[in-house]
Amino acid sequence: MTATELSVDGVTLSAGARHLVRDVSLTARPGETIGLVGPNGSGKSSLLRTVYRVLRPDTGQVRVDGGDAWSLSVRQLARTVAAVVQDSAADFDLAVREVVAMGRTPHKRLLAGDTPEDADLIDSALLAVDAVHLADRPFDRLSGGERQRVLIARALAQQPTLLVLDEPTNHLDIRHQLSVLGTLRRLPTTVLLALHDLNLAAYYCDRLYVLHAGEVTASGPPAEILTPHLLAEVYGVETEVTIHPRTGAPQVTFLPEEPHV
Numbered sequence: 001m002t003a004t005e006l007s008v009d010g011v012t013l014s015a016g017a018r019h020l021v022r023d024v025s026l027t028a029r030p031g032e033t034i035g036l037v038g039p040n041g042s043g044k045s046s047l048l049r050t051v052y053r054v055l056r057p058d059t060g061q062v063r064v065d066g067g068d069a070w071s072l073s074v075r076q077l078a079r080t081v082a083a084v085v086q087d088s089a090a091d092f093d094l095a096v097r098e099v100v101a102m103g104r105t106p107h108k109r110l111l112a113g114d115t116p117e118d119a120d121l122i123d124s125a126l127l128a129v130d131a132v133h134l135a136d137r138p139f140d141r142l143s144g145g146e147r148q149r150v151l152i153a154r155a156l157a158q159q160p161t162l163l164v165l166d167e168p169t170n171h172l173d174i175r176h177q178l179s180v181l182g183t184l185r186r187l188p189t190t191v192l193l194a195l196h197d198l199n200l201a202a203y204y205c206d207r208l209y210v211l212h213a214g215e216v217t218a219s220g221p222p223a224e225i226l227t228p229h230l231l232a233e234v235y236g237v238e239t240e241v242t243i244h245p246r247t248g249a250p251q252v253t254f255l256p257e258e259p260h261v
């Protein structure tokens with residue numbers, strides 16, 4: 001199997017008396033690329049944490065291929081879901097290639113070395129994020145964007161059926177933002193990712209869920225939901241939304257209050 005069906009059913013997550021996520025339902029069909037957008041603090045990372053099973057929902061359920069995600073063994077989970085999280089504390093004293101090779105661990109027996117197939121998958125993952133030239137460099141001496149690309153390569157090498165990414169374009173220059181999102185979109189894998197850039201989300205995602213104060217306020221294909229009215233309500237900013245004549249995707253133009261200088 002190459003792609004998982006994800007279903008988040010009525011998930012609520014609290015910290016003390018605060019709801020971080022409230023009664024959120026979301027689906028991702030096998031192979032879909034689903035974007036989570038919303039303002040700072042709207043609950044995107046918290047929701048993603050329930051999906052890659054770091055936080056257990058107070059109520060509701062996360063199901064992968066129909067079964068409760070929390071009933072999977074750790075090994076089954078690692079073969080199903082790979083996560084690329086924000087600012088992960090990844091101070092590995094390892095070379096880049098070794099970091100990417102960690103992605104193969106769930107598929108191996110204890111202490112087994114890399115097979116030729118593992119080596120091929122590691123090479124392809126490095127290539128997919130334009131990091132072949134970094135393979136022998138110490139991971140902890142890379143730039144922010146280089147590290148981010150290597151962590152994405154590790155997730156690709158894991159060959160998950162569901163890939164969960166929290167702001168994967170963080171630290172990346174525009175060329176790498178486009179190439180990484182293009183790579184994710186082409187994967188047969190189901191992809192769930194949080195993104196701040198609405199134009200990238202509109203271009204690369206099949207469907208979007210808009211979170212606002214922990215709740216889903218809109219969901220659907222980008223062209224249907226990214227309206228000036230919704231963006232004013234959720235972000236409090238004035239916008240113009242057009243369909244770009246060349247890309248065919250919705251294009252959000254922000255209209256700040258200050259005059260252009």
Ligand SMILES: Nc1ncnc2c1ncn2[C@@H]1O[C@H](COP(=O)(O)OP(=O)(O)OP(=O)(O)O)[C@@H](O)[C@H]1O
Nearest residue numbers: 015018019020038039040041042043044045046047
């Ligand atoms: N462990 C926690 N205890 C209390 N509050 C928390 C905890 N974790 C997150 N929060 C709060 O929950 C809300 C949602 O946070 P979350 O990180 O999910 O938002 P986000 O949409 O990912 O934001 P951003 O766009 O800034 O990354 C925020 O108000 C945050 O301060």
